[in-house]
Amino acid sequence: MDDMAEQVTARLAADLDDGFTELVRVHATAVRAFLLRVTGSATEADDLGQDTFLRAYTALQGYSPQRRRELRPRAWLMTIAANVWRNHVRSSVRRPVSAAPVEEVCQVWPDQRPGPDERAGTALDRNRLVSALAELPENPRVAVVLRHIVGLNYQEIAEVQGCPVGTVKAQVSRGVGSLRQLMATEDPPPREVSK
Amino acid sequence: MTTNDEGAASPQQDVESALAALTTSAPVDYGLRVLRHVGISVERYDRYVRLETGAGGLYVACSPHAVTGAMMETMVVSTDMFEEIHWSRTRRTAIRSDTALPGLRPAVRTGRTKSLPVDLSSVDEEHRAVLEAVRTVPRGQLRPISWVAREAGVGHEPGIVTRALAANPATLLVPCHRITAEHGSPCDVSYPSGTGRALRAAEHIDMERLAGLSREGAVFLGSRTTRIYCHPTCAHARRITLRHQQPFSDASAARRAGYRACRSCRPLAV
Numbered sequence: 001m002d003d004m005a006e007q008v009t010a011r012l013a014a015d016l017d018d019g020f021t022e023l024v025r026v027h028a029t030a031v032r033a034f035l036l037r038v039t040g041s042a043t044e045a046d047d048l049g050q051d052t053f054l055r056a057y058t059a060l061q062g063y064s065p066q067r068r069r070e071l072r073p074r075a076w077l078m079t080i081a082a083n084v085w086r087n088h089v090r091s092s093v094r095r096p097v098s099a100a101p102v103e104e105v106c107q108v109w110p111d112q113r114p115g116p117d118e119r120a121g122t123a124l125d126r127n128r129l130v131s132a133l134a135e136l137p138e139n140p141r142v143a144v145v146l147r148h149i150v151g152l153n154y155q156e157i158a159e160v161q162g163c164p165v166g167t168v169k170a171q172v173s174r175g176v177g178s179l180r181q182l183m184a185t186e187d188p189p190p191r192e193v194s195k
Numbered sequence: 196m197t198t199n200d201e202g203a204a205s206p207q208q209d210v211e212s213a214l215a216a217l218t219t220s221a222p223v224d225y226g227l228r229v230l231r232h233v234g235i236s237v238e239r240y241d242r243y244v245r246l247e248t249g250a251g252g253l254y255v256a257c258s259p260h261a262v263t264g265a266m267m268e269t270m271v272v273s274t275d276m277f278e279e280i281h282w283s284r285t286r287r288t289a290i291r292s293d294t295a296l297p298g299l300r301p302a303v304r305t306g307r308t309k310s311l312p313v314d315l316s317s318v319d320e321e322h323r324a325v326l327e328a329v330r331t332v333p334r335g336q337l338r339p340i341s342w343v344a345r346e347a348g349v350g351h352e353p354g355i356v357t358r359a360l361a362a363n364p365a366t367l368l369v370p371c372h373r374i375t376a377e378h379g380s381p382c383d384v385s386y387p388s389g390t391g392r393a394l395r396a397a398e399h400i401d402m403e404r405l406a407g408l409s410r411e412g413a414v415f416l417g418s419r420t421t422r423i424y425c426h427p428t429c430a431h432a433r434r435i436t437l438r439h440q441q442p443f444s445d446a447s448a449a450r451r452a453g454y455r456a457c458r459s460c461r462p463l464a465v
Contacts, residue, residue, distance in 0.1 A: 017236065017239045021230060021239055024229050024230055024233075024290065028221060028225055028226040029220060033218050046222070049221075050233075053232070057233045057235075126213070126216075126217065145214075148211055149217050150218075176210055176211060179214075
């Protein structure tokens with residue numbers, strides 16, 4: 001993993017476009033997974049993921065080779081993704097397009113694993129967890145998703161969130177705690193189709 | 196509704212592992228969409244697809260103009276492994292896609308891969324000549340190493356052909372599974388022998404019959420009616436009826452018996 005990360009940054013330093021293809025190959029899935037779980041919507045995750053990489057590319061164009069080599073791509077991309085998402089939330093509060101979550105569409109998205117039979121058993125739990133996640137406040141939600149779904153360490157999450165490591169640990173543990181509560185108390189969440 | 200408590204116990208205990216299970220894979224062509232959105236030139240990376248063949252899945256990577264690499268699914272443990280091997284061979288990133296190079300799908304389906312553009316520039320020149328010769332072996336047929344060496348014009352140094360086969364970047368599309376050692380046993384050097392067996396079985400090559408022939412010392416088959424001798428898998432040899440088949444252990448025996456070499460499979464005349 002370290003080896004691979006080094007390779008990405010070395011290629012970014014040598015040739016931006018070539019290194020960028022490698023950056024996308026290695027990290028696109030993780031960025032999208034992060035966005036999918038914080039937004040709860042596959043289409044939004046797709047769009048915001050593309051914007052994330054566009055911003056990353058624009059930023060890289062202004063970086064010196066030295067700076068590109070020292071980059072820690074995963075945490076850096078997650079920082080951009082988190083900012084892109086926050087901006088998106090702010091602007092969609094000002095300009096609401098549709099109030100309904102697109103998670104219904106996401107359920108039939110053809111490329112999602114695990115397959116139908118595996119899902120059938122856990123679908124209920126998954127759905128509840130996904131909607132419980134959506135009820136967390138922004139900061140704990142980002143921290144929990146980064147820690148347990150993307151798998152960053154606390155140090156990296158602290159970089160993404162721009163706060164001390166201790167704060168991140170507290171956010172994660174409180175976030176998981178409230179998820180537990182939500183999962184325990186909540187009845188299967190109201191998932192009525194809007195329309 | 197009650198939660199089903201097989202495997203995953205009560206939700207209180209394993210919120211964390213349930214969260215870990217929420218990792219999802221992106222849509223197949225997600226990376227490609229990102230690169231397009233950012234505006235990276237298509238010349239800077241390769242796309243790859245997974246195709247179904249008679250011998251299992253095949254990953255094929257293509258630049259916008261030609262096939263740059265291919266591996267059977269049985270040769271790698273994951274798509275990541277294919278991507279990394281592809282990079283170490285070609286120094287180009289392979290991005291998953293769902294649209295294949297035009298003409299690739301029918302070529303793989305019908306096995307007519309001769310006219311497919313395959314980029315062999317990652318291989319050095321001598322090996323490239325060998326692989327180009329290997330590409331001319333028709334589907335369902337086998338050729339010995341010495342035949343390949345003559346077609347490629349690389350002389351008799353024995354290692355060259357096997358080294359070239361080992362460097363083959365495009366499994367199946369450069370059909371190195373159709374190359375055998377002189378006595379007829381397959382020469383699978385770039386993949387596990389199970390992969391080679393599956394590739395030959397998918398082309399209906401009857402290895403048992405050929406092994407039987409080579410045990411009897413029959414390297415070539417002649418026809419008593421036409422007085423022509425062929426490689427046993429040549430399309431013409433397969434049409435010879437049993438009672439007209441005349442086995443030969445080498446080309447000079449055939450010539451002494453008054454037979455000439457087949458002009459389509461061009462066996463080595465000694």
